[in-house]
Amino acid sequence: ILNVEQSPQSLHVQEGDSTNFTCSFPSSNFYALHWYRWETAKSPEALFVMTLNGDEKKKGRISATLNTKEGYSYLYIKGSQPEDSATYLCALATGGTSYGKLTFGQGTILTVHP
Amino acid sequence: NAGVTQTPKFRVLKTGQSMTLLCAQDMNHEYMYWYRQDPGMGLRLIHYSVGEGTTAKGEVPDGYNVSRLKKQNFLLGLESAAPSQTSVYFCASKTVTGLAVNYNEQFFGPGTRLTVL
Numbered sequence: 001i002l003n004v005e006q007s008p009q010s011l012h013v014q015e016g017d018s019t020n021f022t023c024s025f026p027s028s029n030f031y032a033l034h035w036y037r038w039e040t041a042k043s044p045e046a047l048f049v050m051t052l053n054g055d056e057k058k059k060g061r062i063s064a065t066l067n068t069k070e071g072y073s074y075l076y077i078k079g080s081q082p083e084d085s086a087t088y089l090c091a092l093a094t095g096g097t098s099y100g101k102l103t104f105g106q107g108t109i110l111t112v113h114p
Numbered sequence: 115n116a117g118v119t120q121t122p123k124f125r126v127l128k129t130g131q132s133m134t135l136l137c138a139q140d141m142n143h144e145y146m147y148w149y150r151q152d153p154g155m156g157l158r159l160i161h162y163s164v165g166e167g168t169t170a171k172g173e174v175p176d177g178y179n180v181s182r183l184k185k186q187n188f189l190l191g192l193e194s195a196a197p198s199q200t201s202v203y204f205c206a207s208k209t210v211t212g213l214a215v216n217y218n219e220q221f222f223g224p225g226t227r228l229t230v231l
Contacts, residue, residue, distance in 0.1 A: 004156070006156075031218065041123070041224060041225070043224045044204070044222040091157075102220060106155055106156040107156060
């Protein structure tokens with residue numbers, strides 16, 4: 001069983017602060033790592049798909065890095081805004097199944113206070 | 115395109131009642147999934163389908179049944195609801211074509227929040 005761990009479980013920051021959180025995994029045997037952003041009552045939204053060691057992706061104030069050798073991915077938010085408040089989920093796409101399995105972490109709940 | 119839609123958005127049931135959650139996607143995706151999301155536990159796969167007329171069990175299938183009579187629809191049934199099934203239920207879909215198919219990118223619906231009293 002592949003365990004995908006996210007930390008911290010929850011995070012409170014002030015508007016304007018920069019923040020980051022972690023997705024850890026024990027193996028480099030996967031095809032891709034996904035970051036999703038989920039706001040309550042909305043669909044989880046895909047942020048990034050990361051595939052290579054050293055991969056870096058950026059979308060506006062949000063960026064992510066992937067280190068497959070040491071087994072982690074970081075998600076960074078620069079200058080947090082209240083609208084960034086959401087649950088951030090990471091998931092690994094692994095092979096060995098016939099149905100396109102994604103293994104999810106438990107999520108990091110971010111609250112940005114005005 | 116509406117993407118992935120789910121009905122209902124909210125529901126409250128009493129223990130022992132039954133209900134069906136409907137998922138529909140208009141992207142012509144082959145694969146569809148039902149997950150449940152519980153605090154501190156991430157998304158866990160309940161059942162999935164790799165095509166019309168086929169379904170299979172995921173990680174936490176007990177107490178649920180599914181059907182996929184049409185490619186665009188995936189139904190999740192609770193025959194006799196229990197308080198342990200209080201959760202947020204997500205449907206997702208995935209294509210099996212394209213260069214990035216191995217990345218398993220899934221597209222999600224907005225969720226159904228179910229409370230069982």
